[in-house]
Amino acid sequence: MHERVNSVNKNVCTILVFVISLVFVNDNHLGPAQEFTSALEEFQRVSGLPVTGVFDEATKTAMNKPRCGVPDKEATYSTLIPPTVNVHQNEPNRRRKRHLAGLVSKNRQKREVSETGHMAFSKTLLRWRLMGEGYSSQLTVDEQRYIFRLAFRMWSEVSPLDFVEDTSSPLEDIDIRLGFGTGRHLGCNQRFDGTGREFAHAWFLGDIHFDDDEHFTAPNTGSGISLLKVAVHEIGHVLGLPHIYRPGSIMQPSYLPHEAGFEMDWMDRKAIQHLYGGCKGRFNTVFDWIRKERTAYGEVVIRFNTYFMRDDWYWLYENRNNRTRYGDPVALQVGWRGIPTGGVDAYVHVWSRKRDDVYFFKGTQFWKYNQDQDQAFTQDQEGWRYPRRISEGFPGVPSPIDTAFYDRRESRIYFFKNSLVYGFDVGANSLARGFPKRIRDVFPPVVSGDHPDGNVDAAYFSYTHNAVFLLKGTGFWQVVGSRDRWRRPFLPRNGLLPRKEVDTQWFDICNVHPAALRMNEHSPVHS
Known part of the structure; x- marks a missing residue:
């Protein structure tokens, strides 16, 4: 019974401290009852509760949830001291509040944070270190470092930021320092409270x-507090993000148990990109991978995802969710066995009533892909051995090519090289009449001067958008389709609509630092 009373008293004290802090931050010179009600309403608002101003059970439960130690509202020196003095306030109270404000400003000068956060770093490569004097007593050092690498990688997968563990540079060169402690710890002004309330805290200067x-605990190891989930949250604060009051967000202040398949919420992705921008870069190849599946009733259904390839790595783009798959990019050879290393120049899927053939092109050669075995053929059913020379399989097409795609409307493959395009008639197995032609003549600009003018990086037909796209650099052009011409008959056939940035159409296709790309091969954490 005695322990229960102490626990209740501790929770009540915690609640009072929280509410009193809100009173100081939001001091509008109201009476005590009004101040308390105003503070409660503020807490209820940011916690997603009905704003009643009443200290009900739902509010009490929310206040007692384990949570991050970063305050919901940052109190700066200017907000703690009212701009004008209330003449009705007695002198001792004014002095007491000023004294408190002075202590706060001296001990922990925090940056003021807007509702959307602030850009904490002006560079994109950030170095981090697990401090030797701050190891956890519960996990091995290798487990701790692996979990932190994974946490940083999760932010790297959705932002243009790169993170690298640095164990040798001078400490002043380290951007983010991590450590464990109890009570008074690591020279920090804010002490920890023991088990159950505050799990961690972060300061915007990198601690x-x-x-x-x-x-x-490590991921997928049963009960306990997920170090991965807490670390991802605190890293978000160091990068400049405030708390986000949305179910599912990793930045919500209260801790929720680590669920299977934990990943960044849409709001988390947009919040970090609002601060640091989207991810940009050019791609070697982009395509929709089509597969046929049978339902439980024997019906054949067509499913597809979009793949973006860059050098030795690829991203699977989940069109339904309009984002990349968690955990990407993945090594090319892991997902596409037998195709050449170092990236490919083009992907072509000849899909008609009579044919269903997939090809990858690289340099002067091409590979036919066995969709049933999910690997490149070394020899197909017709006896052809692979790789073959492009000039043998596609007479009249020069090599190497820049990119290519199959146009189902015309049963024609378009091969791009420099400023020319080669239309290849699949049925006749030869170049179509009149080709090669200038890309500009086959795919004219809708707006004069707005055209890739050769050296196209990637071209593909999107089943999601029912449109062809040409990509070059960080931009893309959408090809006018029949539906566009029906709405606007003046548009030219196969015209290129004005250029847009790739990251405005396809989100979160982000590079990851090379040190983090192969981390799964050396994981000390076992599921």
Whole structure:
């Protein structure tokens, strides 16, 4: 009974401290009852609760949830001291509030944070270190470092930021420092409270501290507090993100148990990109991978996803969710066995009533892909051995090519090279009449001067958008389709609509630092 009373008293004290802090931050010179009600309403608002101003059970439960130690509202020196003095306020109270404001400003000068956060770093390559004096007593050092690498990678997958672990540079060159401690710890002004309330806290100048009294666990290891989930949250604060009051967001202040398939919420992705921008870069190849599946009733259904390839890596784009798959990019050879290393120049899927053939092109050669075995053929059913020379399989097409795509409307493959395009008649197995032609003549600009003018990086037909796209650099042009011409008959056939940036159409296709790309091969954490 005595322990229960102490626990209740501790929670009540925590609640009072929280509400009193809101009163100081939002001091509008109201009476005590009004101040308390105003503070409660503010807490209910940011916690997604009905705003009643009443200290009900739902509010009490929300206040007692384990949570991040970063305040919901940052109190700066200017917000703690009212701009004008209330003449009705007595002198001792004014002095007491000024004294408190002075202590806060001296001990922890925090940056003011807007609702969308602030850009904490002006560079994109950030170095981090797990401090030797701050190891956890519950996990091995290798497990801790692996979990932190994974946490940083999760932010790298959705932003233009790269993170690299640095164990040798001078400490002043390290951007983000992590460590564990209890009570008074690591020279920090804010002490930890033991088990159950505050798991961790982060400062915008790069320090992240974890309470080692908590039971932190590795991913997929049962009960306990997911160190991965807490680390991802605190890294978000160091990068400049405030708390986000949306179910599913990793940046919500209260901790929820680590669920299977944990990944960044849409709001988290948009929030970090609002601060640091989207991910840009050119691609070697883009295509929709088509596969046929039978339902439980024997019906054949067509399913597809879009793949973006860059050098030795690829991203699967989930069109339904309009984002990349969690965990990408993945090594090319992992997903596409037998195709050449170092990236490919083009992908072509000849799909008609009579044919269903997939080809990859690289340099002067091409590979036919066995969709049933999910690997490149070394020899197909007709006896052809692969790789073959492009000039043998596609007479009249020069090599190497820049890119290519199959146009189902005309049963024609368009091969792009420099400023020319080669239309290849699949049925006749030869170049179509009149080809090669200038790309500009076959795919004219809708707006004069707005055209890739050769050296196209990638071309593909999107089943999601029912349109052809040409990509070059960080931009793309959509090819006018029959539906566009029906709406606007003046548009030229196969005309190129004005250029747009790739990251405005396809989100989160982000590079990851090479040190993090192969981290799964050396994982000390076992599922």
